[in-house]
Amino acid sequence: MAGDRGVDVNLEDLGAVGTAEPPAMAELQKTRRRRRGRRPPKGRIAKKEQRAGFLFASPWLLGTVLFVLGPILASVLLSATNWNLLTSAKWVGLENYRDMIQDRNFYQSIKVTLFYTMLAVPLYQVAGLLLALLLNQRVRGMYLFRTILFLPSVLSGVAVAALWVSLLNPDLGAVNQVLRSIGIDDPPRWLASPSWAIPAVVLMGLWGVGGGAIIYLAGLQNIPPSLYAAARIDGAGTWQTFWQITFPLLTPTLLFTLLIGLIGAFQVFDTAFVLGGSRGGTRGSLLFYVLNIWNEGFRNGRFGYASALAWVLVVAAAVVIVLIFVTSSRWVYYESES
């Protein structure tokens, strides 16, 4: 027996089972379609409830339309204009997008952002996972360790960056003083060096890796202990247990942190601004893409061009994210799939 909102149908009455749709089944589908297509008559109370619902939701809806959808749509239009805030916007079509081809800051900002992304995202993934594995051990005082390691990630990015500016000072900073004391006479000039600036920022980011570790830790603690027990009975070692149980069951968490990490890497602004100023550090070594957008809009007064740059970022980020989602079915394992 199968029931569908009061329509009881005996499967045995549906005729032959095969690839062709049986006549009784077709009739049932029609009934369903008719039912779905016909709205129940609305009474006055239902209408009032509907109105009240919209009324209660209206502040949020209005806010979304005015402050989210409106600006998003406006930026699409702006990207096809020249606008400097002072005079009315002038329609230029795709000219802003064509201008990017000639713009060396555009290429530099892509180079910086990609270099950072390729360095930072995998490193933070691995470091976060390793830290989470450590924090998942049954050790006395673990709650304290977890708190200590998570603390840096709740600090303001600007404050942390300002702290690291002095730590990484090439002449007086603590990092180079330590390096000199262990015999490295000519340590990197870090933020002052075009080739070391991005590695320095990546190194700084490790400070906040506790945030990612907490997410991995939640993932680790969701893995049923019975699986580990079964693996132990089967004679699996630590390494095998990690690769055969822990890692596959953590892949949904990895997918999440990968996406968050990528989006974060595409949006680096405050750290770059504090470390390298609005000009983007020595020889543009810290000219991240979003910093370049900010420069074009708020320093150069080219809001149309800045909007076009923003839309290129949105499309590029969307493509990367869609690609990851499409390929995720090959490497992300959901327990329910078993």
Added chain:
Amino acid sequence: MKHRWRPLVFLAVLALLAAACSKDEGTSQADGQSSQGKVTLELWVFEGEDTFLPNLKAGFEAEHPNVTVNITLIPEESYVTKIDTALAAGKPPDIGYMYEPRWMKAGKVLPLDDVIASEHVDTADYNQSAFSYCHLDGKTYCLGSYNGAIMLFYNKTMFDEAGLPYPSATVPMTIDQYAATAAQLTTRSDDRADYVWGGYADVTTWWLDWRIMFSEDGRQVEGLLNDAPTIHLYDVLAKMVRDGTSPSEADFQFFGDTDLLVTGQMAMNIGENVGTPPALDKAGVDWGAAPVPVEQAGDQPWVSSWSDFWGAFASSAHPQEAKEFIAYVGSEGNRLRAEAGNLPLNTKVAEEENWVGDSPGRAEVLDVVKLARPGIFLPANIFSLDSPLWDDFSLIIEGDLTAQQALDDAAPAMQESLDRAWESWEQI
């Protein structure tokens, strides 16, 4: 029946919303027309003018009993953004600092030529380097009260001890003479606290004539920034840092906010005239002032200058009173500046008010300021153009690049930024 009201109510709400969101540009009066009755002028100014502003307000209100001046203090770093936003919203103050020439170009600022004539504001003895900033397309858009200028300050005692003549207050040294003098005045020590640096070397955009790197029309960088005299200039400046005759960035970071000329750890320093002389006087330093060194022999002296460029926004509801206020700043405001101890923009007022007093150093400051001449016009803030130069100067000091390589590299990057700035300017 009640449903009939709904469209009306809807339209009324829409109208209210539209009125709330629309630009209020229709209230401004025609130029030259004075408001009737009580008038409130809104001023947006920087913080930190605790002596001058109350006197200015009181003085103007006494002369114009129907006008109340309402002062709003805005942090300097967010001033331009706030004005830009207010202009976009159609609600700027009546009066503000004209820190962006694009506001003038866009017609957002009132020309002051009529009120300068009618109020007899004498601008002939203004510092012409600073005042040139107020001119655009033959019109004057702002007036100022104080005289900010960059010059070379030096410690006379150290010159005496080294047996060197004082730099002239009217004829600048060449960069080579300056570097040689700095080398003679330097006293080396392994301990930073005991080191005395003879001079100061840095990127030149903030203290030297832009003509050494930009064409007279402000459109060309390539070929000028990287010409032989400028390459030599940067070579000498970088060598001063490398040789320890000028403090390095690390030295400045080590000492923090300390003014090394004031503490007797520098013999010469390039700095501004607003804060340095009082600090030197307070520290009891016997000091002098001279124009900054020039690129090569025969170059005219250069005095980078600025003021508090007061202007009236075109959307002011009281344009006549606003312009009268600025005329007051441009004339009486200069006297109030002198009374507050600042050098007025008008050097004649400085003399009349005996700003120099019995200070030989102040007399030299006034001599230097009188050398100021108009600068060239650039369509963007210099600091949005010169970042490649700052980067490359560090690399010359480090020895990673020669001055020739560095300037050859910086020139096209700056040219690209400049071209873009002109393009944006012409679109206004």
